[in-house]
Amino acid sequence: MGDKKIKIDEYKEIRLGGFQARSHNWWEEANPEESEEEEQQGQEWRYLEHHGVLFPPFYKRHNVGLIYNGKLITLTEEQEELCTYWAQSIGSPYENKEIYRKNFESLMQTKFEGFQLDKADFTKIREHLEQQRLLRLNKSDEQKKQEKLERDQRELFYGYALVDGCLERVGNYTLEQPTLFKGRGEHPKAGLLKARIFPEELTVNLSTQAPVPQCKLPGHSWGKIVHRNDVTWLFSYVDSSIRKDNHKYVQFAATSRFKQMNDKRKYEKARRLKNCIDQIRENYTKKLQSDSIKERQLGTATYLIDKLALRVGNEKDEDEADTVGCCSLRVEHIKLKEDDVVAFDFLGKDSMRYNNEVKLAHQIWKNLKLFTKGKQPEDNLFSDISVDDLNDFLKKQMDGLTAKVFRTYNASFTLQQQLDLGGTLDGHSVQQKVDFYDNANKQVAILCNHQKTISKQFELTKKKINTKLECMKTYIQELEQHYKKKNPNEYEEEVQLEEGSQKKNSIFIKKFPGQHDKIKQTIQKTQEKYQKELKGLEKKEENKEIALGTSKTNYNDPRISVAFCKVHDVPIERVFSKTLRNKFIWAMATDSNWKF
DNA sequence: AACTGCACTTAGCAATAATGAG
DNA sequence: CTCATTATTGCTAAGTGCAGTT
Numbered sequence: 001m002g003d004k005k006i007k008i009d010e011y012k013e014i015r016l017g018g019f020q021a022r023s024h025n026w027w028e029e030a031n032p033e034e035s036e037e038e039e040q041q042g043q044e045w046r047y048l049e050h051h052g053v054l055f056p057p058f059y060k061r062h063n064v065g066l067i068y069n070g071k072l073i074t075l076t077e078e079q080e081e082l083c084t085y086w087a088q089s090i091g092s093p094y095e096n097k098e099i100y101r102k103n104f105e106s107l108m109q110t111k112f113e114g115f116q117l118d119k120a121d122f123t124k125i126r127e128h129l130e131q132q133r134l135l136r137l138n139k140s141d142e143q144k145k146q147e148k149l150e151r152d153q154r155e156l157f158y159g160y161a162l163v164d165g166c167l168e169r170v171g172n173y174t175l176e177q178p179t180l181f182k183g184r185g186e187h188p189k190a191g192l193l194k195a196r197i198f199p200e201e202l203t204v205n206l207s208t209q210a211p212v213p214q215c216k217l218p219g220h221s222w223g224k225i226v227h228r229n230d231v232t233w234l235f236s237y238v239d240s241s242i243r244k245d246n247h248k249y250v251q252f253a254a255t256s257r258f259k260q261m262n263d264k265r266k267y268e269k270a271r272r273l274k275n276c277i278d279q280i281r282e283n284y285t286k287k288l289q290s291d292s293i294k295e296r297q298l299g300t301a302t303y304l305i306d307k308l309a310l311r312v313g314n315e316k317d318e319d320e321a322d323t324v325g326c327c328s329l330r331v332e333h334i335k336l337k338e339d340d341v342v343a344f345d346f347l348g349k350d351s352m353r354y355n356n357e358v359k360l361a362h363q364i365w366k367n368l369k370l371f372t373k374g375k376q377p378e379d380n381l382f383s384d385i386s387v388d389d390l391n392d393f394l395k396k397q398m399d400g401l402t403a404k405v406f407r408t409y410n411a412s413f414t415l416q417q418q419l420d421l422g423g424t425l426d427g428h429s430v431q432q433k434v435d436f437y438d439n440a441n442k443q444v445a446i447l448c449n450h451q452k453t454i455s456k457q458f459e460l461t462k463k464k465i466n467t468k469l470e471c472m473k474t475y476i477q478e479l480e481q482h483y484k485k486k487n488p489n490e491y492e493e494e495v496q497l498e499e500g501s502q503k504k505n506s507i508f509i510k511k512f513p514g515q516h517d518k519i520k521q522t523i524q525k526t527q528e529k530y531q532k533e534l535k536g537l538e539k540k541e542e543n544k545e546i547a548l549g550t551s552k553t554n555y556n557d558p559r560i561s562v563a564f565c566k567v568h569d570v571p572i573e574r575v576f577s578k579t580l581r582n583k584f585i586w587a588m589a590t591d592s593n594w595k596f
Numbered sequence: 597a598a599c600t601g602c603a604c605t606t607a608g609c610a611a612t613a614a615t616g617a618g
Numbered sequence: 619c620t621c622a623t624t625a626t627t628g629c630t631a632a633g634t635g636c637a638g639t640t
Contacts, residue, residue, distance in 0.1 A: 172628085172630085176630065177629095181631095182630085184608080184632075231603065236603085249603070262605085263605095311634080312633095314633075314635080348633095349607065349608095350606095350633085351632095352608080386598090388598090391635070403634080404633095404634060450607080452608065461623090550606075554607085577626055580626095
C-alpha cells in the first residue's frame with residue numbers, strides 16, 4: 001500500500017518535470033470567476049497530455065478441435081476464434097438465449113458453410129478454457145508478483161493524464177476485447193461479433209503542444225488527431241459492428257476533477273429542485289385538468305417521474321431491446337384497477353422489470369384512463385408529448401431542470417429523510433447504526449428500482465443455512481440433555497450438513513464438554529450463534545433482489561452520508577468503500593450539521 | 597420542429613480481493 | 619493458516635439530454 005503511493009509520487013514528479021503538482025483540492029479553492037468564464041466558453045482544459053491506450057492481445061490459436069456431427073474436426077483460425085468466444089459464454093444465461101444462439105449461428109455460417117449450432121459440441125474447447133483458467137489460478141507466488149508489478153507499471157504509464165499541471169486518473173485505458181456481443185434482455189444483436197478496434201478507427205484528443213502518444217501496435221497508426229478542449233475524452237471511436245451510432249470513449253476516471261465537479265454540480269442542482277419542488281408540484285397538478293390533452297399528458301408524465309422516480313424514456317431504435325421509460329410507456333404497460341390503483345409492468349433500462357402496483361391521485365388515474373381510451377395495447381400512452389416537450393416544460397420552471405434531476409432529488413431526499421427518522425440512535429452499536437443506514441439506503445434502491453438477479457447460488461446457500469439452523473437447534477437440545485447427566489463425558493461429534501457435498505466447511509462439529517459450567521456456556525454461545533445466523537438469513541432473503549450500490553454511487557448526495565457518520569460516530573469506511581471515498585473526496589469535510 | 601450526432605451518466609454482472617470462521 | 623463467503627472493482631451496455639443540422 002505504502003509502496004504504491006511512493007511509486008505514484010515519484011512518477012508524478014518525473015511526469016511533471018520537476019514542477020510541483022497543484023493542489024487537487026478544487027473544492028477548497030475559491031476562484032469561481034475564472035472557472036465560470038472558461039465554462040461559458042465551453043473550455044474544459046488548457047493543456048492535455050496522455051500516453052494513449054492499451055490494445056487487448058490478439059487472438060491466440062490453440063488448435064483444439066470442435067466435435068461437429070459427432071466427429072472431431074479441425075477448425076480454421078477464424079472459425080476457432082468464434083467458437084472460442086462461444087465457449088466462453090457456455091454456462092452463462094446467454095448460452096440458452098434464442099437470439100444469442102441464432103445470431104451466433106448465422107455469424108458462424110459466414111466462416112463455416114451450413115453451420116448448425118445444435119450439431120456442434122464445444123466440450124473440448126470448453127475444457128481447454130477451463131484448463132487455462134486453472135493455470136491462471138494456480139500460478140506461483142513469484143509469477144503473481146511479477147505480473148502484479150507489470151500491471152502496476154502499465155497503470156502508472158497509461159492510467160494518468162497530465163491536465164493543466166495536474167495528473168488525473170484515466171478510466172478505461174484498455175480497449176474492449178473482441179467477443180460475442182452480450183446485449184441485455186431481448187437485444188436483437190446479441191450473439192453477433194463485437195469486432196476488434198484498430199488504431200485507425202480511433203480519434204486522439206490532446207493539446208496542440210502535447211507530444212502525440214506512441215501507437216504501440218506495429219504497422220498501425222492513429223486514425224485522427226484532434227485538439228478539442230471543449231470535451232474531456234482522450235479517445236473516441238464508433239463501434240459500428242453492433243450499431244451505427246455506437247460512440248465509445250476513453251474518459252477520465254470518476255475520481256478525476258472533471259467528474260467530481262460535475263458530480264457536485266448534479267447534487268447542487270437537485271438541491272435547487274428541493275427549494276422549488278412545491279411550486280413545481282403545484283404547476284403540474286394544475287395541468288392535470290387542462291382542456292388540452294397535451295397539457296394533461298405533460299402534467300401526468302411529470303407526476304409519474306416525480307412520484308415513482310421513472311426515467312424519462314427516450315425513443316429507441318428497432319435494433320435495440322424493447323425497453324421503455326415514462327414517455328415511451330405503452331397502453332399494454334399499465335392496468336387500471338379499483339380505487340385509483342394503477343399496476344405498472346414494463347421493462348426499463350437494462351431490461352429490468354418495473355412491476356409496481358400503487359395508489360395514485362384520483363385525477364392521475366382518470367387521466368391515464370383517458371389516455372388509453374380508443375387505443376391499442378401497443379399504442380403510446382403519452383402519444384401527444386415528446387421527451388423534449390417534457391424537458392422544455394421543466395426548464396421553464398427551473399433553470400437546468402430535466403427529468404433525471406427528479407431521480408437524483410427524490411433519491412437524496414429519501415435518504416436524508418430516512419436517516420433523520422433514526423433520531424440520535426443513542427445506545428446503538430456501530431453495527432446497528434450501519435444496519436440502520438443500509439436500510440435507509442435500501443428504501444432509495446426500492447424507489448429507483450435498482451435490482452439484481454438472484455444469484456444461482458442463492459437457493460443452495462439458503463438451504464445450507466436452514467440445515468445448519470436445524471442442526472443447531474437439535475444440538476442445543478442435546479446439550480441440555482447432556483447437562484442433566486451427573487458426570488458428563490467430554491466428546492465431539494461431526495455432522496455432515498449437505499448430502500453429496502464434499503466440502504470440508506459443510507461439517508458442523510458438536511462439542512460436548514465434560515464440565516457443567518462449560519456446557520451452560522456452550523448452550524449460551526450456540527443460541528447466540530443461532531440468532532445471528534437467523535438474522536443473516538432474513539437479511540439475505542430481504543435483500544436478494546435489491547442492489548444498494550447503484551444509488552450509493554449515482555443518486556445519494558455523499559454529504560448526507562458523511563454528515564450522518566460524523567453525527568453518529570460511524571467510521572466512513574463502514575459506509576463508503578475506498579473508491580467511493582475517492583470519488584466523493586470533495587464531500588469528506590462536510591459539516592455534521594449539513595442537510596440535503 | 598423534428599432529426600440526429602455526440603458526450604456524458606447510470607446500470608447490472610462477472611471477476612477479483614478482502615474478510616472472517618474454523 | 620486455509621478455505622468459503624462477502625464486498626469491492628472492472629467491464630461495458632444502456633440510458634439522458636444538449637446542440638447542431640435539416
